Amino acid sequence: MSILDLKHISKSHTLQLDQSDCGPSCLLSIIKLYKGNSSLEKIRELSGTTKQGTTMLGLYQAANQLGFNTDGCEADIQSLIDHKEPVILHTLNENKLEHYIVCYRYDEKEGFLIGDPAKGIYSLSKNNLEKLWISKTCLTLKPNENFITKKKEQNKQRKWFINLLKDDYKLIWISILLGIFVAGLGLAMALFSQKLIDNILPSNNINKLISGIILLTILLFARVGISVLRQYFLLRQSKDFNNRINLFFFSSLLHLPKSFFDNRKTGELVSRLNDTQRIQNVIKLLTSSLIIDVLTSIISTIFLFTYSWKLGLICLISIPFYFFLIYRNNKKILCSQKEIMQSSALNESNFINTIQGISTIKIDNKQPLFSKLNQHTFANYQEKIFNLGKINISLSWQSGLANVVFVIGILIYTSILVFEKEIKIGELMAILAVVGSLLPSIANLALITIPINEAKIAFNRMYEFASIEKENEQGVEIFEINSISIQNLSFRFAGKSELFHNVNVKIKKEKLTAIVGESGNGKSTLGQILQRFYDYENGNIIINNQYDLREIQLESYRNILAVIPQEITIFNGTVIDNILVGTESKPEEILNFVREYGFEFYFNQLPQGLTTIVGEEGINLSGGQKQIIALARALYKKPQFLILDEATSAMDRNTENFTIHLLQKVKSECAVLFISHRLNKLKNIADIIYILENKTIAKSGNHEELMLTNNFYSNYWEETIRGK
Numbered sequence: 001m002s003i004l005d006l007k008h009i010s011k012s013h014t015l016q017l018d019q020s021d022c023g024p025s026c027l028l029s030i031i032k033l034y035k036g037n038s039s040l041e042k043i044r045e046l047s048g049t050t051k052q053g054t055t056m057l058g059l060y061q062a063a064n065q066l067g068f069n070t071d072g073c074e075a076d077i078q079s080l081i082d083h084k085e086p087v088i089l090h091t092l093n094e095n096k097l098e099h100y101i102v103c104y105r106y107d108e109k110e111g112f113l114i115g116d117p118a119k120g121i122y123s124l125s126k127n128n129l130e131k132l133w134i135s136k137t138c139l140t141l142k143p144n145e146n147f148i149t150k151k152k153e154q155n156k157q158r159k160w161f162i163n164l165l166k167d168d169y170k171l172i173w174i175s176i177l178l179g180i181f182v183a184g185l186g187l188a189m190a191l192f193s194q195k196l197i198d199n200i201l202p203s204n205n206i207n208k209l210i211s212g213i214i215l216l217t218i219l220l221f222a223r224v225g226i227s228v229l230r231q232y233f234l235l236r237q238s239k240d241f242n243n244r245i246n247l248f249f250f251s252s253l254l255h256l257p258k259s260f261f262d263n264r265k266t267g268e269l270v271s272r273l274n275d276t277q278r279i280q281n282v283i284k285l286l287t288s289s290l291i292i293d294v295l296t297s298i299i300s301t302i303f304l305f306t307y308s309w310k311l312g313l314i315c316l317i318s319i320p321f322y323f324f325l326i327y328r329n330n331k332k333i334l335c336s337q338k339e340i341m342q343s344s345a346l347n348e349s350n351f352i353n354t355i356q357g358i359s360t361i362k363i364d365n366k367q368p369l370f371s372k373l374n375q376h377t378f379a380n381y382q383e384k385i386f387n388l389g390k391i392n393i394s395l396s397w398q399s400g401l402a403n404v405v406f407v408i409g410i411l412i413y414t415s416i417l418v419f420e421k422e423i424k425i426g427e428l429m430a431i432l433a434v435v436g437s438l439l440p441s442i443a444n445l446a447l448i449t450i451p452i453n454e455a456k457i458a459f460n461r462m463y464e465f466a467s468i469e470k471e472n473e474q475g476v477e478i479f480e481i482n483s484i485s486i487q488n489l490s491f492r493f494a495g496k497s498e499l500f501h502n503v504n505v506k507i508k509k510e511k512l513t514a515i516v517g518e519s520g521n522g523k524s525t526l527g528q529i530l531q532r533f534y535d536y537e538n539g540n541i542i543i544n545n546q547y548d549l550r551e552i553q554l555e556s557y558r559n560i561l562a563v564i565p566q567e568i569t570i571f572n573g574t575v576i577d578n579i580l581v582g583t584e585s586k587p588e589e590i591l592n593f594v595r596e597y598g599f600e601f602y603f604n605q606l607p608q609g610l611t612t613i614v615g616e617e618g619i620n621l622s623g624g625q626k627q628i629i630a631l632a633r634a635l636y637k638k639p640q641f642l643i644l645d646e647a648t649s650a651m652d653r654n655t656e657n658f659t660i661h662l663l664q665k666v667k668s669e670c671a672v673l674f675i676s677h678r679l680n681k682l683k684n685i686a687d688i689i690y691i692l693e694n695k696t697i698a699k700s701g702n703h704e705e706l707m708l709t710n711n712f713y714s715n716y717w718e719e720t721i722r723g724k
Contacts, residue, residue, distance in 0.1 A: 023047065023054045023100045025117035026088045027063060027141075030102060033086060034143050037153040038066055039464060048495025056090055058495020059100070059139055067147030071140045077126050080138075081106045088139040091132040101132075157463050164245055165283070171237040172283075178230040179292050184299065185223040190433035192216045197426030241283065245276045249462055255470045258533035266352045271345035272465060275458035282455035290448060293441040300438040307423060307431060311410070315438065318406055322446040325398050329391055330449060336388040337454045341461065343381040350377045392450070399443050410435050471532070475553040481560060481640040481671055482544050483508045484530070489539035491522070491529060499525055500695045503539070506688075507671045509640070512663060514674040514682050516713060517692035523675045524566060526692070527645050530673070531563060562639035564647040568626040570618030575603060576610045578618075579632045593636055597662060602628050602655070623650030631659060635666060642666065645675045660685050679716045689713060 024043040031038050043049075046065050047058035056072060063070040080087060080103055087103045102115035111125045124132075165172075192212060200208045250273065261269075297319075305312030354361070354370050361370050414431050417423045423431075483506065490501040499522040507513045515523050528534055530541070532554060541549035549557075571578055576590060594600050594610070602625070606612040618626050627650050634642060644663075648656040660681055663672055674686065682689055683703045691699045691712050699711045706713045 021049070022117045023056075023059050023088070024049055024062070026100045026102045026115065027059055027066075029115050029117075030086050030088070030141055031066065033104070034147065035149050035151070036066070036143070037148055037150040042464065046494060048493055053098075054495045056137060056139065059088060061494050063139065063141050067144055068141040069144050070142075073138050073140055074136050075138055076136060077130060077133075080112070080129075083140065086141065088141070089133050090135045090137045092134055099132075103129075103138075156467070157459070160463060160466070161459065164248065165241070167244065168237050168241055168283075171233050171240075175230050175233045175237070178226050178233070180295055181226050182223055182230065182292055184295070185219050185226070188216060188219045188223070190303075190430045190437075193433060194424075194426040194430035197429055198424045199426070237283075242276060245279070246273070249273060249276060249466055252466045252470070255473075256465070256468055257471050258528070260468060266349060269465075270352075271341065271348050272461050275341070275462050278451075278458040279455050279462070282451050290445070293444045293448075296437055296441040297445065300434045300441070303434050304431065304438075307427060308417070311413070311431065314406075314410070314413075318402070318439075319442055321402060322399060322442050325395060325402070325446065329395060330453070332391055333388070333450055334453050334457070336384065336391060337450075338457050340381075340384045340388060341457060343384045347377050347381040350374060395447070399446070403439050403443070406439060407432075407435060471554060472550070473554040475551050475557075476547055477553045477556040478543065478547065479556065479560065479640075480544075481509065484641065484671060485540075485542040485545065486526075486530075487540045487542065489526075489529070489541065490537045491525060491534065492537055498537075498695060500692065501538075502696050503692070504697055505690050505700075507641075507673055509671045510668050511687040512667050512672045512674060512685055514676065514686040514689045515692055516676060516679055516682065516689060518712070519677055521692045522695070523677075523692055524645050527563070527643050527673065527675050530641075530643060531561065532557065559637075560640035561643070562634035562637045562641070563643045564627065564630045564634050564645065566646045566649070568618070568630045570614055570621065570626055570629065572614070572616045574608075574611050574613055575606065575629060578614060578629050579610075579636055581633060583636070590636075594632070597632070597635060598658065599628065599632050602658075624652055624655050627651055627659075628655065631662070635662075639670050641671045641673070643673045643675070646677070647674075648676075648681070649678065656681065679713060683717075 021040060021044065024040055024047055027043050027047070028038060028040055031043075043062050043066070044054075046062035047054040048061075049058065060070050060072055075083075075087075084105065086105075089101050089103050091099050091101055099116075099118075101117075104113040104115060106112050107123075110123045112123065112129050113121065114124050114129075115121055195212065196209075200212055253269065253273075301312055301315050304315050350373065354374065361367060411432065414423065414428045418425060418428050486503055486505040486507075489503040490498055492498045503526065505513070505515065505526075515526065517523055525534065529536055530549075532549065535550075543549055543552060571581070579590065590610070594603060603610050603612075606625070612620070614620050614629075618629075621629070627647060631647065642663075648659050651659060663674070664685060666672070674682070676682070686702065688700060688702060689706060690697050691706070693699075693712050699706060699709060699713070707717065708714075
């Protein structure tokens with residue numbers, strides 16, 4: 001097989017909407033073949049899969065990140081036969097649409113063993129495969145040392161979970177010990193009933209009766225007290241665990257790369273954060289009712305054996321039956337619980353997105369459309385809950401019917417024993433009382449798999465996010481930036497063609513550097529690369545002519561970096577809160593800053609000045625006011641490097657002029673990068689202008705130099721002059 005240029009094979013291989021998971025599904029099947037562990041969702045993310053599918057390049061990138069040595073190849077049928085290892089083929093399906101399949105192996109008799117996400121596993125002859133495999137392109141995959149097997153992943157998950165629980169060991173063991181006492185004392189009433197009927201009442205001994213009642217009262221009070229104490233310990237453990245796992249999970253999310261959040265809806269993240277409660281519920285269940293149910297079952301069974309070995313045997317036979325009822329529905333329950341969690345995330349995302357877009361919905365009179373969408377999404381969520389409920393009802397009536405049959409059988413059998421004088425009436429009553437507590441305990445033990453499965457799914461969903469590789473925060477600590485040199489930089493999103501290549505830009509302190517170009521050319525992405533939100537494919541970014549950007553400690557770099565993005569984030573609170581964003585500062589310091597930089601005029605126009613409540617997402621502010629707050633927030637950091645991405649787009653002319661004047665003032669203190677497609681202000685403020693066009697830097701220079709050649713910038717000014 002000859003290796004192809006991946007730029008070449010990335011030009012095609014998009015899939016139709018109904019086949020959008022075809023490529024990721026093929027890769028997932030190979031991962032499972034090698035006993036690896038991944039999810040379709042993760043592969044879709046790594047491969048850049050959209051509703052239209054992914055590219056061969058996307059699969060190549062995903063496979064490399066998942067621990068495969070991967071090559072994009074051009075081959076023929078004989079090469080597949082000789083290769084003898086699984087390969088992903090780019091083919092055409094029956095409708096002549098682009099498609100991916102897995103070729104597992106070749107057999108002389110059966111032909112090629114094919115895995116097709118649309119059809120399953122089947123065999124193809126050489127001729128039939130030849131007809132489908134027109135492109136002759138494929139991916140070869142072989143696991144390397146970075147490949148994670150399912151067993152390794154499970155060990156990591158187990159260690160991760162045990163580490164979360166280690167602070168709770170003491171409380172859990174106390175709860176278990178108290179549970180043993182509760183379970184033992186639970187049989188006190190059954191034993192007392194037997195003694196009362198068979199011994200105390202027939203003897204007419206009032207002293208025995210009083211002594212027995214007093215002893216029983218003490219035991220029952222002790223059981224209540226121990227139960228209350230145990231509930232307190234469990235409640236305390238629940239609080240501590242929830243706080244700890246919530247902090248851990250949320251902190252993990254905050255340290256994930258920005259690219260992680262680009263393809264995920266807010267509702268999905270909130271839903272997974274709520275999964276912590278499901279895990280804690282099961283921990284509580286395992287350390288509370290499970291212990292009692294286990295001990296009750298053991299003690300009750302021993303108790304029945306002391307009366308009759310036949311009764312004990314009947315009890316032992318019933319236990320597997322209960323578990324059989326549950327386990328035969330285990331797969332249905334597992335799938336149903338997973339569907340509920342996924343539907344819950346979709347429902348929450350839909351609700352949040354709808355509320356966030358309420359202005360657009362209202363202005364376009366789309367309330368009926370979004371109401372119908374919400375109805376459909378919520379109905380789907382409720383349908384999943386209903387389906388699980390039906391399974392639970394089915395289990396309930398089956399176990400209930402088994403209970404009735406078992407109790408009636410025991411009643412008939414013990415009644416016969418009473419008639420035959422083998423046991424006394426009191427013993428019969430005690431046996432029925434024990435059976436009455438035994439059967440629910442057995443049923444609970446069988447049904448425990450349902451919440452455990454739910455918690456397992458929730459845990460896997462949480463772990464999937466928490467185990468994602470965090471941002472690399474290690475490196476050389478820096479405190480100033482004098483220059484930034486972008487050298488031959490290339491970048492592409494997963495599975496996509498290059499956004500830009502061979503980009504060369506120099507940014508220096510005391511200079512205002514501008515990057516201009518049409519929307520969609522990658523200007524903002526370049527800015528986000530400089531913020532270390534995305535990693536670049538080729539090239540270098542050198543800081544102070546000394547350090548590569550990747551070598552610098554992330555915290556120290558972002559401490560001296562300030563950004564005014566296109567979409568301003570305003571937090572619910574006051575104007576001061578949004579300028580400081582948690583930075584400790586004295587009132588006189590913020591007031592001096594506002595006066596020194598000339599913000600006083602703009603903030604005094606607000607109802608309560610700097611103490612004005614801005615509302616959620618800055619609902620009480622105009623677009624220009626948000627940008628002024630963002631500018632103040634950025635400059636209050638005293639940055640060494642300032643990035644402005646369309647930072648004046650919502651400002652009126654006077655506010656924009658103020659901002660431009662301010663930038664001229666601060667550029668002596670820091671390097672300034674101005675990203676914009678609005679060119680009218682750059683003439684007088686930009687020391688050097690770079691034109692990002694046709695995926696690279698087409699021209700660069702100051703206003704006068706750029707006006708001497710035909711380019712995007714000079715064309716704008718010529719059109720402006722003609723328009724006047």
